[in-house]
Amino acid sequence: MSYDEVMKFIVKNSNKCLNLREAVNLIFESKASPDMKLSFIGHCISAKTLSSTGFNEDAILATAFTEPKGGSSLRTLETIVNGFGRVSGTKYFVTNGAFATHYLVLAQKRTGEHVLLLVKRGKNVIVEKLPLIVYENSGISKVVFRNTQAEQVFREGKESYVKALEGLVYGRVLISALAISLGFEILNCAIEWASKRIANGVSLLEHEIIEQRIADAYARLSTAKLYVAKVSSEDRISWINSSIAKYLSVKYSCRAVESLIKVFGGYAFLKTANIIPKYLHIMALEPAEGTSDIQLKIIMKSILREKSKE
Ligand SMILES: Cc1cc2nc3c(=O)[nH]c(=O)nc-3n(C[C@H](O)[C@H](O)[C@H](O)COP(=O)(O)OP(=O)(O)OC[C@H]3O[C@@H](n4cnc5c(N)ncnc54)[C@H](O)[C@@H]3O)c2cc1C
Structure with missing residues (x-):
């Protein structure tokens, strides 16, 4: 199985992402590999979150929340967005990270307020696939954002x-x-x-x-x-x-x-x-x-x- 096949599975089933029951049934009933299903899940989480913003591009999405210092607490993050909407920081264990076209990134402003950002893959996004013993084709990666242009998709603070x-x-x-x-x-x-x-x-x-x-x-x-x-x-x-x-x-x-x-x-x-x-x-x-x-x-x-x- 290749990344291409995983991406095809996501694209084919993307329409089920916004309906939890349909997405769950697909996971229960499909004979797809665990890697395909995990990638579908990674995509769905971002698709669902972005659905209220009107985002409807053909995209492969990745959810980039966890950081190397620890994923259990999202209260304080080291990924920072500056006043010009540029994000810097490192995310870890990003499912689909290796092949996503867009990343939903949780960051903080210097004031400490949380902010959800949409980042398009580009040259200021450095991706390194993690050497996991499972889900090898889910593209789970370390993703580094280096002063990367980002679009704020929700109000900073509580809403994000x-x-x-x-x-x-x-x-x-x-x-x-x-x-x-x-x-x-x-x-x-x-x-x-x-x-x-x-x-x-x-x-x-x-x-x-x-x-x-x-x-x-x-x-x-x-x-x-x-x-x-x-x-x-x-x-x-x-x-x-x-x-x-x-x-x-x-x-x-x-x-x-x-x-x-x-x-x-x-x-x-x-x-x-x-x-x-x-x-x-x-x-x-x-x-x-x-x-x-x-x-x-x-x-x-x-x-x-x-x-x-x-
Ligand atoms: C297959 C897979 C896919 C993933 N996909 C994504 C993804 O797409 N995007 C993304 O952002 N992340 C992803 N993750 C990361 C995942 O969300 C984190 O691994 C998880 O949140 C735990 O964080 P950590 O690994 O840093 O462990 P740590 O936070 O370092 O925790 C280590 C241990 O300490 C315990 N612990 C830590 N803090 C507390 C506390 N406050 N109270 C009690 N116990 C505590 C934990 O329960 C755990 O046993 C993925 C991980 C895996 C394994």
């Missing part, structure tokens, strides 16, 4: 900051769907394997422990899928629900796969089985759009806010 967080909330639901879809891919392989493999004269499926492992994995994945489907059909995604979806989907998918791997015995570790790489792709979604620790913090904050209203 909230729009950025809303983008993350949207992205969390999509990332959840990707984790679950990978979990189901492994589950289907496990069922196929267990029905064909004979142990002690009967197929693995007839061993109670194997049945239990598969049923347990199915129950976890189905619970997470139901939750994500519920969240994606809400008129307005609540922050707590998107965090619950992200937290549970990654956790349940990882747990499900840990149990399913045992169904394959040693065969799970054959390259041709492609089980462990898929598992790594799920694991790598834990930090994407905010780690589980951060999701728990958001959930707790929402609980306390609700309690204070009682």
Whole structure:
């Protein structure tokens, strides 16, 4: 698979980006690779955020929020935009960074106010693909902006900051769907394997422990899928629900796969089985759009806010 194929997938499905339910269904149902799906998600987050600005260019978008010093907190950033609308700074882990035509960049003014910027790729944008062991074709990159011309797309301060967080909330639901879809891919392989493999004269499926492992994995994945489907059909995604979806989907998918791997015995570790790489792709979604620790913090904050209203 090449960047070209990934870009084609984004272009072909870009129209689904603005409807969360359609985007989630695509991720659940499409047979596309995890790299294609992650790139689609990276594009969708920016497309959704920019939709209220009237931006409708044919573009491949990347969301550039995380910085090398840390991605869990976006409160203070080192990427600065000056009074002439020129941005300088470094962003890290930018999905689609290697092939995006435009970057949605979260920066700060010297006054400390947040600002969301749209930056067109040009010679003052230096891109270095990161040597990741997963999502190699999603173009995840370090992107350096060197006094680059930028267009401010939302008012500085609260409006820009909230729009950025809303983008993350949207992205969390999509990332959840990707984790679950990978979990189901492994589950289907496990069922196929267990029905064909004979142990002690009967197929693995007839061993109670194997049945239990598969049923347990199915129950976890189905619970997470139901939750994500519920969240994606809400008129307005609540922050707590998107965090619950992200937290549970990654956790349940990882747990499900840990149990399913045992169904394959040693065969799970054959390259041709492609089980462990898929598992790594799920694991790598834990930090994407905010780690589980951060999701728990958001959930707790929402609980306390609700309690204070009682
Ligand atoms: C596959 C993938 C795709 C990504 N795509 C993008 C993208 O397109 N655009 C983009 O901008 N970023 C992207 N990211 C970056 C991602 O958003 C960050 O990795 C994530 O926010 C965590 O930041 P960090 O890696 O700097 O970890 P750190 O912030 O350094 O965190 C390290 C550890 O400390 C914990 N921690 C840190 N702060 C706190 C706290 N306040 N409370 C509790 N625990 C804390 C974290 O939970 C974590 O366990 C991507 C990452 C991955 C893996």
